[in-house]
Amino acid sequence: MADKNYYDILGISKDASDKDISHAYRHLSKKYHPDINKEPGAEAKFKEITEAYEVLSDKQKRANYDQYGSADGPQGFGGGSGGGGFGGGANYSDFSDIFSDLFGGGGRRQRQDPTAPRRGEDLQYRMDLTFDEAIFGRKTTIKYHRQAVCPDCHGTGAKPGTHPETCPDCHGSGVVMRTVNTPMGQMQTQAPCPKCHGTGKIIKDKCPKCGGTGKIEEEHQVEVNVPAGIEDGQQMRLQGQGNAGENGGPYGDLYIIFRVAPSKDFRRDGSTIYYNKTISFTDAALGNEIDVKTVYGNGKLKIPAGTQTGTIFKLRGKGAPKLHSDSKGDELVKVTVDTPKKLNADQKLALRAFAEASGDKSQENKGFFEKLKAKLK
Structure with a gap:
């Protein structure tokens, strides 16, 4: 729309390349996605980012917007089709991949975005309680090992001061097309990119602390309030206390399974x-x-x-x-x-x-x- 500066919304200049636009969108969509960011206004910001990306990633819409201030051209000022909602055109696959990878969204998609944020794995911890502890509850601190985001590279896997680069072979998709000769003729198949191993990115200088994985093994401790009346076999979920996610995705959860000892009386x-x-x-x-x-x-x-x-x-x-x-x-x-x-x-x-x-x-x-x-x- 004429009253919105899509370049400012994405934090890019008017001469930004397609790569710059895509990079800015990915970064901001991960930051403001409403299922990751629970702060007030995050959902509205995410819709605004998506609207700006839909317009600037489409060459015709971008040309119209640059010349007329509207993606629809001189005949209207309604903004890009989709109006910042959850619809989308041909260039909206980035969001679809992010949504599907993060939250199990159904429907078909041709590929999975290897750079999309993914939630970390859940962990289990068994806590033994006496009969009385299960009756009255208790407060305790538990320790266990989990995968955490590397504090030096902040999960990028790259040496501090450097950044991962987009894989030149797959262009960040994580997959390459292969042509195979068969008796029925040539067929094209999709396979993980051998250069980046399906990650879509190349790390030239790996972080010395995590070895380029973006994660470290740590002994983590958390305080647990065992509720009064807990029973043998019941479990408690501690949100965000599991393993670290991928590509900036949230931590998984920790499930505490309780085992209660019998009483002699x-x-x-x-x-x-x-x-x-x-x-x-x-x-x-x-x-x-x-x-x-x-x-x-x-x-x-x-x-x-x-x-x-x-x-x-x-x-x-x-x-x-x-x-x-x-x-x-x-x-x-x-x-x-x-x-x-x-x-x-x-x-x-x-x-x-x-x-x-x-x-x-x-x-x-x-x-x-x-x-x-x-x-x-």
Whole structure:
């Protein structure tokens, strides 16, 4: 459009070559792509850059723009076709390649731009937790090795003060066409460029720190806040803590896989905690308030008279925290009545008196203790 200076937008002069235009567009599109740059105004800037590139990369549109101030020529001042949106003409393949390589965009494309930014690989880290650490959470710092952008060359692979050059054989495409003679005639095939090994660029002076790869191996550390209530086998994603990307692309992510050790006292299923408690047969018969273990310390449990083995009681709010919530689950206590195997004289006398008061005379033919034990089951 007449009120826009496309040369200023791309940061180039009016006599810039096609190569200069392409280089400027690639650099700026990587910097302001809205899926990489989350700052306010990045998306609008990216559209403006794309609009300028669409016009200046097309010889006819550029000639019209230079003469009339509009890519449409003297008949209109509507700017280049596409108007800065996400459409595009024949020269829009650079953006298509960048979008497809970065974000898995579908659709067909004839080639992949080897210089487009690509996201780094994701990494995994296994963190071992005790049962209590999984319940209450913890803050810790972990260390692991990853590929990072070389601090000397900033990922270019070139010696500081120098820059990679566009491969003269493939002209930056990363591929070359080969003609093969077949019984059906000559056929052309596409193959990775042998000179640049498919990268589209030549590094004459390699960075001594990274050897021209643009990356270094580093021991990286990051602070991890393990949330309360995490379970065995669950994972946490830490964005941007994986390996470095290619051509200025973002870092990958780190996935932490949790392994939780079992408890000698409790069993857990989600936010519910299970606990087995052995009680005396007098407590079971007469009832009592007893102490039971919980993950938060000792708790109180009322045992009603006549409680049978296998009865399950619920302690509300004594289970594990629910992940990313302020609420907690419950603890289920399963009681087992402990019937002593041996009785002293006083105990036997007391039980016989109990049996007589109950009208139970069967202990003469069958041991009263066995009879009582059967009743309590």
